[in-house]
Amino acid sequence: MVAQPVALLHVVSTARSWPGEDDGLLGRSPFVRESREVYRSLGGYGDLSVTTVDRLAARPGLRGLLGRGGAAFPALTKIRAVADGAAALGVPPVVVANGAEGEPLSVKDRYLMRYRPHLVLDGLLTVAAALGAPVAHVYVADPAARASVETAVAELEAPADAPRVRLFAAQDTYVAGEETAVVRALATGIARPADKPPRPFQVGVGGAPTLVLNVETLACIARAGLPAGRDAGSSFLATVSGAGRPPVLYELPTGLPLGELLREHLGREDSSADVLFGGFFGGVLPAWPDLELSHPGVLRRGGSLGCGSLHVLPAPACPVRTTADVVAYYARHNAGQCGMCMASSGAIAATLAELGAPRAGVNYAALLPRWAAQLRGRGACAVPDGIAVLLRVLLRAHPQEVSRHLAAGCEECRRAPGEPRWGHLLATLPADDDGTGRAPELVASGGEVR
Amino acid sequence: MRLRVDPVKCQGYAICTEVAARHFTLDDWGYAQALVIDVAEADVPAVTDAIDECPVRAIRWIEGPATGAAAPRPAPPAV
Numbered sequence: 001m002v003a004q005p006v007a008l009l010h011v012v013s014t015a016r017s018w019p020g021e022d023d024g025l026l027g028r029s030p031f032v033r034e035s036r037e038v039y040r041s042l043g044g045y046g047d048l049s050v051t052t053v054d055r056l057a058a059r060p061g062l063r064g065l066l067g068r069g070g071a072a073f074p075a076l077t078k079i080r081a082v083a084d085g086a087a088a089l090g091v092p093p094v095v096v097a098n099g100a101e102g103e104p105l106s107v108k109d110r111y112l113m114r115y116r117p118h119l120v121l122d123g124l125l126t127v128a129a130a131l132g133a134p135v136a137h138v139y140v141a142d143p144a145a146r147a148s149v150e151t152a153v154a155e156l157e158a159p160a161d162a163p164r165v166r167l168f169a170a171q172d173t174y175v176a177g178e179e180t181a182v183v184r185a186l187a188t189g190i191a192r193p194a195d196k197p198p199r200p201f202q203v204g205v206g207g208a209p210t211l212v213l214n215v216e217t218l219a220c221i222a223r224a225g226l227p228a229g230r231d232a233g234s235s236f237l238a239t240v241s242g243a244g245r246p247p248v249l250y251e252l253p254t255g256l257p258l259g260e261l262l263r264e265h266l267g268r269e270d271s272s273a274d275v276l277f278g279g280f281f282g283g284v285l286p287a288w289p290d291l292e293l294s295h296p297g298v299l300r301r302g303g304s305l306g307c308g309s310l311h312v313l314p315a316p317a318c319p320v321r322t323t324a325d326v327v328a329y330y331a332r333h334n335a336g337q338c339g340m341c342m343a344s345s346g347a348i349a350a351t352l353a354e355l356g357a358p359r360a361g362v363n364y365a366a367l368l369p370r371w372a373a374q375l376r377g378r379g380a381c382a383v384p385d386g387i388a389v390l391l392r393v394l395l396r397a398h399p400q401e402v403s404r405h406l407a408a409g410c411e412e413c414r415r416a417p418g419e420p421r422w423g424h425l426l427a428t429l430p431a432d433d434d435g436t437g438r439a440p441e442l443v444a445s446g447g448e449v450r
Numbered sequence: 451m452r453l454r455v456d457p458v459k460c461q462g463y464a465i466c467t468e469v470a471a472r473h474f475t476l477d478d479w480g481y482a483q484a485l486v487i488d489v490a491e492a493d494v495p496a497v498t499d500a501i502d503e504c505p506v507r508a509i510r511w512i513e514g515p516a517t518g519a520a521a522p523r524p525a526p527p528a529v
Contacts, residue, residue, distance in 0.1 A: 340460065
């Protein structure tokens with residue numbers, strides 16, 4: 001195992017709300033753990049007796065809330081599917097807060113669990129109560145986040161009939177947070193994806209319909225229930241890194257133009273930069289100032305907002321090189337179980353890496369779009385789709401750059417280091433800080449904590 | 451009804467593409483994928499053979515029209 005180049009890690013120690021988002025997801029005192037008392041003083045845990053999905057659905061903005069794990073699936077559709085499935089089967093559903101956060105450029109889920117654990121737990125308990133789920137799981141990899149949630153569970157003074165909360169120590173891998181991997185981990189300890197259909201909301205843990213919701217999605221549901229609460233989908237968390245600037249965890253109004261964010265973050269207009277979107281999933285898009293930061297907005301430009309992270313490439317950076325870096329990561333960090341994924345990710349990573357000095361006789365211009373088409377919808381998890389998005393965005397948004405590589409190679413691509421060539425694309429929170437001053441317990445990964 | 455090749459199971463034996471060439475194809479690495487088309491009544495015997503003859507039983511029927519996904523997927527709401 002090659003040591004990570006620690007100096008390149010983007011350590012996120014600043015969190016900022018966009019003006020007008022002060023009562024939002026980040027909390028009023030960023031990076032200070034919010035106690036149960038403070039959360040209660042905001043009106044939190046006020047509606048744990050929500051006993052129907054319809055009452056939950058009446059919260060402002062819930063009907064339009066898209067899941068924040070990356071796939072942007074409508075949260076209420078999933079909740080209703082679990083309710084209907086459980087009623088049809090006559091079994092209690094299973095509810096899971098997904099805090100695995102395997103995306104290397106995102107810290108927002110860990111932030112919420114470390115510093116706003118009660119906001120997450122309120123959302124989880126509310127949804128579990130609405131569905132009549134007797135047990136609610138918190139699936140979390142980061143030890144400091146787990147310690148904070150564990151403390152929050154101990155602080156709970158929930159009614160006796162409230163769902164029980166159980167923590168599960170997730171493996172710290174890229175695929176562990178994929179929802180079928182979550183279900184398998186809870187049932188068997190093996191955090192690897194399974195082919196779909198059926199999806200977890202149809203058949204999940206122990207055969208029961210299982211609701212797996214990202215922790216930011218749950219925080220949005222809880223916020224929409226607070227007295228000062230806002231429309232559930234009105235803002236989102238974005239880990240913004242790169243361009244030689246200190247990384248910042250922002251809370252942004254949904255739909256903010258990219259140009260406004262970059263003017264704030266970089267202190268200048270810069271439409272010449274490129275941005276890696278959605279963790280490693282959304283592709284490298286030019287920093288179009290009018291690009292609307294929402295799931296439909298990024299989708300319209302061919303990419304994906306994914307988990308909400310944006311990494312600004314230091315100009316002049318090569319989009320081919322960055323795409324190659326990310327596919328190299330996928331070649332190393334896939335689940336290692338699908339032949340088509342292992343073979344294709346390795347081959348595509350190697351091919352992209354050689355575009356700095358392309359070989360004669362290889363028809364790259366035909367191969368790249370064909371591979372993008374062949375990988376769509378193929379995997380048990382979304383890794384092949386992620387590679388397809390990266391290739392498609394590279395071909396559509398950077399055709400001149402691709403042509404330049406095929407004609408003349410590229411100095412930056414030739415100078416790219418060997419593995420881990422993605423080492424400049426890793427973000428983290430300050431080590432072990434859970435805002436309590438208490439050192440987190442070390443618990444072996446892949447097991448139930450309580 | 452459509453077909454799905456389980457990528458965890460598929461080892462690239464390619465028997466499906468021989469038995470039901472109109473419904474399966476191989477990618478550049480030799481792994482099978484089901485073409486996204488509804489299976490016509492007349493093709494069901496060949497497709498059934500492909501399912502039965504796959505050494506690793508990687509092929510299954512799934513619900514849903516060829517153009518949609520198996521999961522409920524409403525139009526994205528305005529955000």
